[in-house]
Amino acid sequence: MRYSALRVIKEALTGHKGWEPVWRSPEPKKHYDVIIVGGGGHGLATAHYLANQYGINNVAVLEKGWIGGGNVGRNTTIIRSNYLLPENEPFYEYSMKLWEGLEQDTNYNSMVSQRGILNLYHSDGQRDAFVRRGNGMLMAGSDAEILDQDGVRELYPFLDFENARFPIKGGLLHKRGGTVRHDAVAWGYARGADSKGVDIIQNCEVTGFDIKDGVCTGVKTTKGDIGANKIAVCVAGSSSRVMAQAGMNLPIESQVLQAFVTEGLKPVLPGVVTFGAGHFYVSQSDKGGLVFGGDLDGYNSYAQRGNLPVVEDVCEGGIAIMPAIGRVKLLRSWGGIMDMSMDGSPFIDRTHIKGLYFNGGWCYGGFKATPASGMCYAHLLATDTPHEFAKGFKLDRFRRGGMIDEKGVGAQPNLH
């Protein structure tokens, strides 16, 4: 069933009796061409592109809980392609282009809103770094614009420009960045994959791999053993737990990142703003709540909840640039488990076990990467060669000295 304005009108006139479930709930078959472990954004996107771009639809997506219940439903919904390094920026720009065509591609309203992202700078040194980053973005075909203080004032007159400690001197504006309705991304991809015959199997936890003589031929699950030619893992924060079942340790630490929503307000914040002197990023959802976040808690965690010092730190960052929100009430906060890699960049690669593939290490940048991650993973699964935009995302890059360290802080995951 295709969604369209005409369809909405027709259903409205006939009592909304024609709508169908968006995806089926099949029982698993005995064998698939490809099994995708993890029904989050990346897993569903991989399934969608496998079926729609690479013509492989004998595919199952296995999800421990319900689809979209992990990080794709727990992020601050920001999309952007404002990276610096040549291994990263073309990939994220490709992702941005896929975001721009997403709703047509999946025929699903994901509310892609390119409302612009403004990274504030507070010093000359920071401005110079942003000029360099902006040039890197332009070279990869993205958009970037350096604003001076007046330029920022025009967009966001209510920011605290004269802050004594961190006065706002200007910003790097990335107009094509913005936000997307995160749950709808998962649902849209699920629908796109399901419509081509992909089986999405929820409440089905993978408890082991069938590995013999270095070849992976299937998975053990809570719904029985399922065979496959290729098994593709993409489970974000649970990467180490799942891959340990295949006897692999990864260059990843799982850490908790918190996010926050305030009570609903009238429209106040037209785009996404980030603070340059602390770590704080904020946008306003269509329901009116300010959605914001900051730093990791900074220690290993699988708890999906954080602690109070970071809550205080993030709120201080918010007040520092937007004193006007001082009396707004915080409505909710939650934590997601980030698969923090050792250089802050992800992996989309084969493993040393034949038939077993790995996608992870997205740190806290996984959401914006969803479409490109899915496409590049699907490409790898279909052709056994890395996609041209994901060539750097290898598991063995540390051994070869091929780190992709945007921040240049080394193997200290809580600093990325």
Added chain:
Amino acid sequence: MIINHPLLGPRDAAEFVYLGDASLMNRPEWKGEEASDEQTEKTLDAYHDYLYIRENKAGEHKELWYHEQGDRSWLIVTRNTITHGISKVELARDIAVANQAKGESKK
């Protein structure tokens, strides 16, 4: 989180800096001057694993915390990464000295 410092008593975790898995104390031996190619590869593999590979356990996790806003001691904290509950706190120095003694008695 409250870390029960063995010398200073219960302290807020915000006073500490987190480093990571306590296995970071066990740095592998560097290769000798006359190492063969094979030994060199082995050493590089060991360093790769030491620097970049983590067990990343869900559950009991031994980890290094540095009391930067306090007495600047390094602690080994045993903490459950699923519940954030802390079950044991030791001075890293005590463990290092004990390990050294063990290593020497083996020789």
